[in-house]
Amino acid sequence: MLIDDPFRECVCFLCVETTNQSGDAVKEERATGFFVGVYLGTKNDAAVAYLVTARHVIEESRSCGTLYAKINLKAGGVDYIPVPQDAWTAHLSTDVAIVPIPLKEDYRFKWVRSDGFADDNYILHNGVHTGDEVFLIGLFAGYGGDDQAEPIARFAHVALGLKKISLRLNSGSLPVKVDAYLVETTSWGGESGSPVFHCKWPVSNRVPISMGNPRLLGLLHGHFEISQNVTGGGTVGLNSGIGIVIPSHAIQECLMHPDFVAEREKRKQKIESDVNTQTLNTAKGKWIYGNS
Numbered sequence: 001m002l003i004d005d006p007f008r009e010c011v012c013f014l015c016v017e018t019t020n021q022s023g024d025a026v027k028e029e030r031a032t033g034f035f036v037g038v039y040l041g042t043k044n045d046a047a048v049a050y051l052v053t054a055r056h057v058i059e060e061s062r063s064c065g066t067l068y069a070k071i072n073l074k075a076g077g078v079d080y081i082p083v084p085q086d087a088w089t090a091h092l093s094t095d096v097a098i099v100p101i102p103l104k105e106d107y108r109f110k111w112v113r114s115d116g117f118a119d120d121n122y123i124l125h126n127g128v129h130t131g132d133e134v135f136l137i138g139l140f141a142g143y144g145g146d147d148q149a150e151p152i153a154r155f156a157h158v159a160l161g162l163k164k165i166s167l168r169l170n171s172g173s174l175p176v177k178v179d180a181y182l183v184e185t186t187s188w189g190g191e192s193g194s195p196v197f198h199c200k201w202p203v204s205n206r207v208p209i210s211m212g213n214p215r216l217l218g219l220l221h222g223h224f225e226i227s228q229n230v231t232g233g234g235t236v237g238l239n240s241g242i243g244i245v246i247p248s249h250a251i252q253e254c255l256m257h258p259d260f261v262a263e264r265e266k267r268k269q270k271i272e273s274d275v276n277t278q279t280l281n282t283a284k285g286k287w288i289y290g291n292s
Helices: 005-009 055-060 120-126 248-255 258-273
Strands: 011-019 025-039 046-053 067-072 078-082 097-100 133-138 152-167 176-184 195-198 215-229 235-247 282-284
Touching: 005 133, 025 055, 025 067, 025 133, 025 248, 046 055, 046 248, 046 258, 055 097, 097 248, 097 258, 133 215, 152 235, 176 215, 176 248, 215 248, 235 248
Parallel strands: none
Antiparallel strands: 011 025, 011 067, 025 046, 046 097, 046 282, 067 078, 133 152, 133 195, 152 176, 176 235, 195 215, 215 235
């Protein structure tokens, strides 16, 4: 399977500020986020852009100070946008968090159009079955890139369809049961929040961009750990090789938060009154799915 660049360009890295060995302040990559565009239905094909990640990424980073989105520039290099933890809207019952994101013209990005999700209609006609191919795009903690952010692709298969899976929404919470898929892939620190795409064709084929597939299956929560007894007492957690994917319908539910809906309607009315009006958070084109 060959992954075209637009899939990698829908991803950015989430960073915290820390100090290196020389005592200088630096941004350190901690997790993955990805861009989603919600179409407004205006004549100029405008949309509002959002940044999506796992809810536990936001909550676990609070003790580290402000969170930043590391976004690639077209001319090279990166920009860091502050995305403070309190600015995010978290899903009330699962591992999803969303924040509106200002995306400038000099940023190199694509977004996943909200009607490119693996929604009920897609699942009805295509299904998400055990053995189906999926791939995810995210941060590899061992190498995040030099001049620019360089997300990697991981390849997997659906191990189990949508079930109620028990997980923790942060390290201090009790386990709760949420809708999730299980996929056969290892995950490591940094890949939380990665977009996971579902495919319906053999592995030898190229992933097309212009078609309505692959669809966004959801976002990666993390992996199951299996407790293993160790010599001398105690246990250690081992990566089971099974990843947990929060379904895209949970992202859609978060996008339909009343505050987001009201803001989109406000922007739509403003654009319709002046088709040339455009804000940093309202852009057109740059779809992974659909026409630009």
